[in-house]
Amino acid sequence: MKRIFALLAILSSLDAFPLDEIVKKEEFKLGSYTTVSGKTIPEVRFGYETYGKLNAEKSNAILIAHYFTGNSHAAGKYAASDAGPGYWDGIIGSGKALDTDKYFIIAVDSLVNLTPGEPTTITTGPASRNPKTKRPYGMGFPLVGVRDFVNVQKRLVDSLGIKKLLAVTGASGGAAQAMEYAVAFPKEVGKVIAVIGPGLSLPPYTIALLDLWSAPILLDPKWSKGQYYGKTAPLAGLTESLKLITHSSVSFDWAQTVGGGFESDSRAPLTAYEHRYAIEALLQTRGEARASKIDANSLLYMAKAIQSFNVENETSALAAEVLFIPVRSDLIFPPELSVAAARTLCTKGKKAMVSVLETTGGHLDGLLKIAEAATPITQFLNGQLKSCP
Amino acid sequence: MKRIFALLAILSSLDAFPLDEIVKKEEFKLGSYTTVSGKTIPEVRFGYETYGKLNAEKSNAILIAHYFTGNSHAAGKYAASDAGPGYWDGIIGSGKALDTDKYFIIAVDSLVNLTPGEPTTITTGPASRNPKTKRPYGMGFPLVGVRDFVNVQKRLVDSLGIKKLLAVTGASGGAAQAMEYAVAFPKEVGKVIAVIGPGLSLPPYTIALLDLWSAPILLDPKWSKGQYYGKTAPLAGLTESLKLITHSSVSFDWAQTVGGGFESDSRAPLTAYEHRYAIEALLQTRGEARASKIDANSLLYMAKAIQSFNVENETSALAAEVLFIPVRSDLIFPPELSVAAARTLCTKGKKAMVSVLETTGGHLDGLLKIAEAATPITQFLNGQLKSCP
Numbered sequence: 001m002k003r004i005f006a007l008l009a010i011l012s013s014l015d016a017f018p019l020d021e022i023v024k025k026e027e028f029k030l031g032s033y034t035t036v037s038g039k040t041i042p043e044v045r046f047g048y049e050t051y052g053k054l055n056a057e058k059s060n061a062i063l064i065a066h067y068f069t070g071n072s073h074a075a076g077k078y079a080a081s082d083a084g085p086g087y088w089d090g091i092i093g094s095g096k097a098l099d100t101d102k103y104f105i106i107a108v109d110s111l112v113n114l115t116p117g118e119p120t121t122i123t124t125g126p127a128s129r130n131p132k133t134k135r136p137y138g139m140g141f142p143l144v145g146v147r148d149f150v151n152v153q154k155r156l157v158d159s160l161g162i163k164k165l166l167a168v169t170g171a172s173g174g175a176a177q178a179m180e181y182a183v184a185f186p187k188e189v190g191k192v193i194a195v196i197g198p199g200l201s202l203p204p205y206t207i208a209l210l211d212l213w214s215a216p217i218l219l220d221p222k223w224s225k226g227q228y229y230g231k232t233a234p235l236a237g238l239t240e241s242l243k244l245i246t247h248s249s250v251s252f253d254w255a256q257t258v259g260g261g262f263e264s265d266s267r268a269p270l271t272a273y274e275h276r277y278a279i280e281a282l283l284q285t286r287g288e289a290r291a292s293k294i295d296a297n298s299l300l301y302m303a304k305a306i307q308s309f310n311v312e313n314e315t316s317a318l319a320a321e322v323l324f325i326p327v328r329s330d331l332i333f334p335p336e337l338s339v340a341a342a343r344t345l346c347t348k349g350k351k352a353m354v355s356v357l358e359t360t361g362g363h364l365d366g367l368l369k370i371a372e373a374a375t376p377i378t379q380f381l382n383g384q385l386k387s388c389p
Numbered sequence: 390m391k392r393i394f395a396l397l398a399i400l401s402s403l404d405a406f407p408l409d410e411i412v413k414k415e416e417f418k419l420g421s422y423t424t425v426s427g428k429t430i431p432e433v434r435f436g437y438e439t440y441g442k443l444n445a446e447k448s449n450a451i452l453i454a455h456y457f458t459g460n461s462h463a464a465g466k467y468a469a470s471d472a473g474p475g476y477w478d479g480i481i482g483s484g485k486a487l488d489t490d491k492y493f494i495i496a497v498d499s500l501v502n503l504t505p506g507e508p509t510t511i512t513t514g515p516a517s518r519n520p521k522t523k524r525p526y527g528m529g530f531p532l533v534g535v536r537d538f539v540n541v542q543k544r545l546v547d548s549l550g551i552k553k554l555l556a557v558t559g560a561s562g563g564a565a566q567a568m569e570y571a572v573a574f575p576k577e578v579g580k581v582i583a584v585i586g587p588g589l590s591l592p593p594y595t596i597a598l599l600d601l602w603s604a605p606i607l608l609d610p611k612w613s614k615g616q617y618y619g620k621t622a623p624l625a626g627l628t629e630s631l632k633l634i635t636h637s638s639v640s641f642d643w644a645q646t647v648g649g650g651f652e653s654d655s656r657a658p659l660t661a662y663e664h665r666y667a668i669e670a671l672l673q674t675r676g677e678a679r680a681s682k683i684d685a686n687s688l689l690y691m692a693k694a695i696q697s698f699n700v701e702n703e704t705s706a707l708a709a710e711v712l713f714i715p716v717r718s719d720l721i722f723p724p725e726l727s728v729a730a731a732r733t734l735c736t737k738g739k740k741a742m743v744s745v746l747e748t749t750g751g752h753l754d755g756l757l758k759i760a761e762a763a764t765p766i767t768q769f770l771n772g773q774l775k776s777c778p
Contacts, residue, residue, distance in 0.1 A: 208644060215629045216605060240601070247594075331720070
């Protein structure tokens with residue numbers, strides 16, 4: 001098991017010559033926001049980080065939205081002693097694909113972010129204090145969708161005086177946000193880079209998967225209909241959710257590197273029900289470690305938000321060029337979804353293209369192996385990629 | 390939703406010109422059996438069905454082991470008024486691939502079958518009465534593996550006076566049993582037909598998946614460490630398990646036929662947490678319907694048993710020719726596993742071949758679309774398929 005963690009660490013580090021700056025989390029206070037569904041959230045705030053410098057014309061900004069369990073820490077370190085840099089450090093920095101010598105990168109925390117308790121996340125969601133009751137909202141927080149995510153991001157972009165984003169990008173749920181932003185504000189987005197994303201809508205298979213990811217939390221009696229704040233969190237259910245999420249995010253080949261062995265040679269799985277295989281133990285250990293950092297209600301809200309992504313009927317206004325970067329071995333959003341989305345856009349006279357990351361690690365390679373997509377990203381930003389057949 | 394059920398019914402019926410005989414469940418009483426792990430089960434019994442006639446030489450018998458949630462009802466009807474025939478009726482019957490004019494088919498109920506309460510299943514497992522305590526075993530039932538499954542099947546085959554099976558076959562977990570049988574009793578098996586199977590061992594990815602399938606049951610407080618007999622069964626957890634199993638067993642394309650719509654147009658999913666998408670509602674309805682027929686502990690035991698399948702180091706004795714029939718869109722046991730297994734066997738001088746079912750419905754097509762594999766099965770049984778490259 002240690003070997004696997006070591007392997008993952010090496011894989012990450014290979015991609016990562018850390019961004020050569022110490023980064024810090026900024027906070028954006030939006031005030032009141034009324035959701036697409038008509039509910040008002042009185043005090044919205046969220047975090048963001050920036051890398052590089054905004055030019056005088058304010059024309060070099062690239063917005064990054066984060067994935068399901070992520071946050072706005074996309075690059076660099078908060079202190080030289082940090083264990084590792086942000087998740088997309090492999091493509092963010094001087095001379096990298098998202099070149100901080102040329103671009104001003106803004107990475108944002110989403111609404112209902114899963115780690116509201118982490119010092120590196122600032123978000124507004126079910127774990128936030130409801131100013132009316134002075135207690136956490138719990139399941140009383142208004143439901144939000146991907147359109148709400150990008151509506152509040154737009155307010156930050158406006159506040160920075162940026163009239164048009166050079167590009168919007170993100171991985172997985174972040175790719176959905178990038179596409180949603182470009183459709184919601186078509187004149188204010190030049191390009192979209194959708195990495196390991198769903199295409200133009202959540203496929204029904206993944207809509208169901210998000211429900212299945214949520215289910216273990218609801219089964220845990222400690223969830224208490226979301227009223228667990230100040231009490232015991234539903235960690236057992238949350239751990240099962242996170243095990244399932246990890247399982248969906250890897251691949252058969254990845255699991256093969258763990259192998260079919262037992263957790264312990266002296267504890268054969270057929271000699272006692274609790275005796276496990278190494279891969280079960282690995283997912284359990286990782287699930288438990290992550291559960292302590294994640295808010296269960298926020299996971300439920302994020303799942304609901306991502307399920308809502310569907311811009312199939314809104315693409316006619318789209319002005320941005322779109323580069324889809326799926327991963328060949330992705331089991332959550334297989335590359336066929338990106339190919340179909342690009343075909344649809346091209347049929348409608350838009351400019352779209354696909355560059356498949358030919359790696360074997362599954363969905364997570366959109367984070368761990370992102371440096372391998374540096375060339376198509378660079379070429380796309382430079383206008384050198386050929387769009388549509 | 391009704392449309393989907395209707396579609397599934399049509400898909401099944403297309404394959405199914407029912408076996409032209411009324412079938413009945415037989416019971417085999419084995420007496421005491423000691424598991425590979427050394428635990429003794431005092432009174433083992435299981436059900437079976439036969440189709441066709443055993444010839445005088447007793448050389449025309451084909452054994453069928455069943456899949457995870459299945460039982461021995463592989464073909465025909467118990468009464469003309471039955472809603473449908475057994476699950477592989479599309480290839481079992483007069484003139485079909487498993488031709489009852491030529492072959493004597495024996496379909497068996499496995500140990501720890503998931504539906505011990507159904508009148509059409511006879512099995513021995515955690516829901517069985519422990520003769521010592523006069524109460525159901527619960528989690529006190531000895532753990533069993535795939536080798537135990539085939540050991541007891543062998544006793545039935547012996548009791549029928551059959552010295553050598555013409556073939557052993559099965560879908561999914563049944564394919565694992567077929568391969569295990571051929572390795573455990575190499576001189577007594579002529580051919581193996583492994584449909585939607587794992588190859589020569591459970592891939593680690595699927596070992597983990599079986600754990601995830603089990604987890605919701607353990608989270609349900611009504612599970613009570615397996616002591617729910619005579620009380621309320623853990624139906625909520627079991628329903629989530631079965632939703633997950635169905636989700637694993639279908640495909641992106643299958644889900645696309647359900648679509649991304651809401652369960653009800655007046656209940657948009659972002660207006661209340663309990664408002665759902667059509668595909669969530671469909672999985673929920675099916676899960677609940679199946680949960681009422683399934684024993685939760687038996688599901689845990691079956692998962693543990695299937696995880697144990699691994700004959701990678703035992704193939705040298707194998708004498709049988711093997712035909713693997715994976716489904717192109719299978720997300721549980723992708724066709725690459727069958728291809729790798731065949732390659733391994735061929736490298737070792739065995740006769741193996743692969744015929745991929747090019748359908749889009751996922752794992753379940755190994756049941757629903759089995760009739761489309763009739764030709765390779767017929768050719769394989771007639772010795773007309775070319776083995777190894």
